[in-house]
Amino acid sequence: MTLDIRGSIKNTKLSTNPYVVFEELISNAIDSYLIRRSRDPQAPDMQIEIDVTFIPAGLDENQEDMIISCQDNGCGLGEEQLKAFLTKDTSYKDDLSIPGIGQCKGAGRIQYFHHFAELILESTYQDGDTFIDRKLHYLEPQKQIEAENFTSTPTNKATTGTRVTLKQLKPLVHTKIMRSEELSALFSASDLKKNVLVTFLQRLIGLDSRLGEFSIIFSSQHWSKEPQHSSLKRNDLPSVTSVKTVTAEEYNPTTNERVAEPQEIKISHYKLDTKHYDLPKNSIALCAKSSPVKDITSRYLRSKTEQNNPVGNHHHIVLIESSYLDQRVNEQRDDFDCIPAEFIPDDMFSPDGISYAAIYDAIDPVIQEMVTPADWKKETVLSLVSNQFGISEDMLKDTSTRIVYGDTPLAVAERVLKKYQERVIEETAEIMTLKDEITKSEPDSVDFREKVNELSWKYTASLKNIDMANLSQLIVRRAAVVQILDLACRKRLAIQKINSEAKRKDERIIHSIFFPMRKDSSDVTDHDIWLLSEEYHYYDYIASDLPLSKLKWDNGNKIFSEDIDQQLQKVLDKRSNENSSKRPDIAIFSKEGSVIIVEFKAPGVQMDEHIGDLQEYAYLLNANSGGKLKKFYGYLIGDTVNTLRLGGWTKFPTGNGWFQSNALIDPENNTKLGETYFEILHFEDVIDRAKKRIGVYQDKLNLKLDFQDSDY
Template sequence: MKHLDETFITTQDLMFVGVLNDIKKSKTSLQPVFEAFTNAIEAIKIRTKLDSSFKGEITIKLNSSMNLAESIEFQNLVIEDNGIGFNDEEFKRFNTFKDFTKGYKNLGSGRIQYAHYFNNTEFVSVFKEGNDYFERNFIVSKDSKYLAKNAIVFHRYCKKINQKETGTRITFNTLLDHSNIYNNLNAEQFKEVLIERYVHYFCYNKDSLPKIHIKYYEQSELKGEANITKNDIPKIEKTDFLDLAYSKIPAIGSKIEKTDKSERFTIDSFKIRKELLKSNDLKLVSKGEIIEDSNVSLSSLAENDNIKGFKYLFLISSNYIDERDTNIRGVLNIPDTESFLKNNDIFSNEEIVLEDIQEGVNEKIKTMYPEIEEVKQKHDEQFAKLKEMFLLDEETANDIKISINDTESKILEKFYEAEAKKTANIDASIKASIDKLDSLDTRSENYNELLKQEVDKLVKTIPLQNKTTLTHYVARRKLVLDLFEKILKRKLKTQINNASNYDEALIHNLLFQQQSKDSESSDLWIINEDFIYFKGSSEKQLSKLEINGKRVFKAKFTEEEDKYLLSLGENRKIKRPDVLLFPEEGKCIIIEFKTPDANVADHLTQINLYASLIRNYSEDDFQITTFYGYLIGESIEPNDVMGRVSSFEYSYHLDYLFKPSEKVKGFDGKTDGSIYTEVIKYSTLLERARRRNKIFIDKLNS
């Protein structure tokens, strides 16, 4: 069929506006370039069959220019090959939507992606017919003037020429959407992209590959070039085979069942240095090209795992996969179990579902590489530790899908989302029981029976709701205690990497954030469960201390009071007790933290000073007379403490020292107060808190 010059290629069978809407723009930005590269390879293969001595060549030119912002911006991309060219037969196939007659199982939809991504794609192709050579020029676009003619191809001319070499030059002009992928391409990067995309085809054809040249230009100046040779292609390390059975939906019943029919799948594995392979992966391959989004994954290795410096790529090919390619190259029509059951009218009567491919291939990989299974076991052990650390519910763990690539935070997110849904269902069940009360009639004969049914439901449901909430509460406490222990043993990275001794600040902020007033959100429960319910502050200057918005320390002092408060070169007004809590009117708890290696006996009078300042220099509205002091550290020698302050006594059973109530002297006519003090180790508090929390954990697990 001859095509007239300067004509749009139209069709009576379809509307291209609908075709463009039906065949969506590929999610792979470089898809139109891949289409053209694949066509170049195919054109060279056809010519090679006609002339065994022929040597194919593909040249790719990346052209960039400088925009007004003086940034490099994609201009156009050219792919040239010396293949068979677009003769009348090939051009007819190019213009026939869903053409199945061309070799290599193409469906003739590549031009749709050209139109989706570029304002225009120009073809200049030389072909041989008889003893003569012809040049054909045509353009692909979805510009409005094209669609107005119900066309996306404009045939400019086809003329006889004197050139004696066939081939095609495709130029992609003007991106329709801004793309950094194109803007950032250079020769070496594009070489990597092509090898990654076509590794399967290259591996199987490495001895017969055409010469592939890539050139990168900026402002028409050659800035870089690269070649793809057989030395760039990784070797297939192992090849294995897997036979998978087809599934069908029986005439009666809703569960799919296996048939006697099966299909062979080929697994090619590559073991590549971790520096060269970005991530471990498993991909399906159709017609020699890797499918980017095939909904199968490698379940035994995380993306970033490496074994002795190597990462692994597994490519799965089969006639079954090739036959399931769609009118969008790289999009497969392979159903999962759910879609097969719901839409069996769309698929054939027998299919191999994605789950069977996923499971079968991953099981086969275990036998191919036992060392990979060992890595999988380590991941499983880490997951088990995570479940134990956060008290994650086993039932929920079985209900959610955890990927080996999920980070710990992603796993926790999935858990909490699942538990939130479970809680919502529980709440709905409780509400349903309450709503049913409206329909109960105390006069009916079965009233007691109906009431008992609703009571039984509530009795079962409410504990489930409470257990979820309590699990989060206890799991958080467990995590805090683990962190506390790491600080005491100096195992945090910040402690290992920094020689400065700021352990006290780490402990202080763990128990009660410095400068905070939110004691309810603190972890002072480690010291005493009641402390989180008291109002208070952390490391607040005495002169700025407030309770319920009222200033505690006096705003003005007498001359004598000022003389004392500023004596000996000190300013006692700005003293900062580590923690002050006010359990009720007239009472104050003072807590002081010491760095683990400090001798606590050197600081025995510090809390007494704070008590004295608060007792004597607070506003009259705050007559605080009862104090409780807690001096906490790790380096505590009981004899040293009792030797310096003889009123301290040692409680051997509970491993702490205490000083019975003693006087807090009132100055200038104020009545005396009293203070009870304890000296205790961080490790003792940690052990006590662990025991308390374990009681909750045991109850949850029982």
């Protein structure tokens, strides 16, 4: 019998758990005691002593090393135990049939050799009526341990037990696993007790009376500090608050068929009153064989503050157990093997069994109910998701997306849109497959029409998914733009809060909300001219505060050509030259010969003093286009007007606006040049119209948008 140390280290990975050595020592001590108790029901109560001595690392007292010692009153290292110790992949404990002893491969003790360069094992076991002391001293660079390395001598002791001492912590472990933290801060007696309480809670409670009135005593000593002592006893264990059992099932998202056997999962919840339990953090973990393996606390308590502090005056320990997890725990017991993040259809490399996604789908609602603070409201997050991203409650239901404690609006929106994106990708692939099949079909066959029908339904379904996400985003964006315009018109944007000496630029700000200044539609595609009218969004050309000589159609041709009637040439040229420096704030053109002219006036500016601007622009644009532009729609928009100067204008039945419709007549020769329709609007009317337009879509999408006015 030989234990190959170098081979075992090479084939067993270093655990990422900094407490793994302590956990293996205590776990083995519990197993040893259970073996003794099975042989002798009258055995004394279990007692384990953990001693940690911190010593200077070499001559430098700024660095620490430590010596760990674990003493138990178990069965000792008898012949059977010695064989198991010297066998890497042992099945010794599997065959004992003793309740509470976990199955193992004997890989745990390899962590001793990963972490420390020296091991001293001192044990007393009983052989018949004789007690025997058995000892081993291992020191690197020794390559292997054989039975001959142990010494065995009869003793006068009348009790059994084992002491394991580990010395010379390896620098690589200190740097890589303990992240060079101060060892005395990580492994003090009080910290060890708290870690053992969480780690062994489920196992110790499950063993019930089989350990008797046990005690696990912790001691730590430092060369420059006072010693610490602490203990964990049976009456220190809390009672379980609740136990829930759920079933995790995996379904193929394409066929909706179950792809693996359902797995039963037990969730044990412990609420620990902070008055009696001083724990460093909350703990939610996937377990294997009654011990935490994979910490998932951050899934439910998102911030470090929430994780490390009580929730509702209680620390929470939530332990998730399943035989499925037991079977898949890795050798290092710090993660699980062969559990995919999610099921992927037709993935030949996908392992057999359920995914983490299926596990979380089953346990999330239960755990969220256990650890969510009473003052948390899902409705608050839902409102923010709707306002900020246009994600409606119907979309959440459609994608089976839950809002959980700790969720940010961004995280919820990302989950919803990812699911829609995945649907669109899958459906697009199916559509392409159907298209290929259609091209191969015979038009006079029944199969052809079935494929056409299937394609139409698939395409319709995909449009629903695409449009739901896109339309929701569009409506929320437009609602935000309306809110910004409203604030700008009331001079309540942060940029408008200036001192009295600075030049105000209110008109420029309002202008830029509708369309960026000194740009045209060849430069800008993302604008908000729909605020005036939805149809204007789709005109052929839009220009904002640009000289008329610069305006071109999308094919590069200039809007205003020199091909005009010779008899009007002199008059049109004269009129054009006199007004060459004037240009409308926004001009929108259609190739059919219509123009929309928009003039903004800053808040407080009298609009009635600029009524003639619209008429003048109409003449100017008509002249410069050689008479090709004939229909002129003009908007004069502001917030101040003297109604006594609005002769010839008609008031709208609702709102504060006025309109006027006339022929555009050349004042010199009375020739009809075109037609005009002008409106004088208050900003509040434009805002009200825009709100009503997007309101229709909000109602259909069930988006409850409520943009609040900001403080000013």
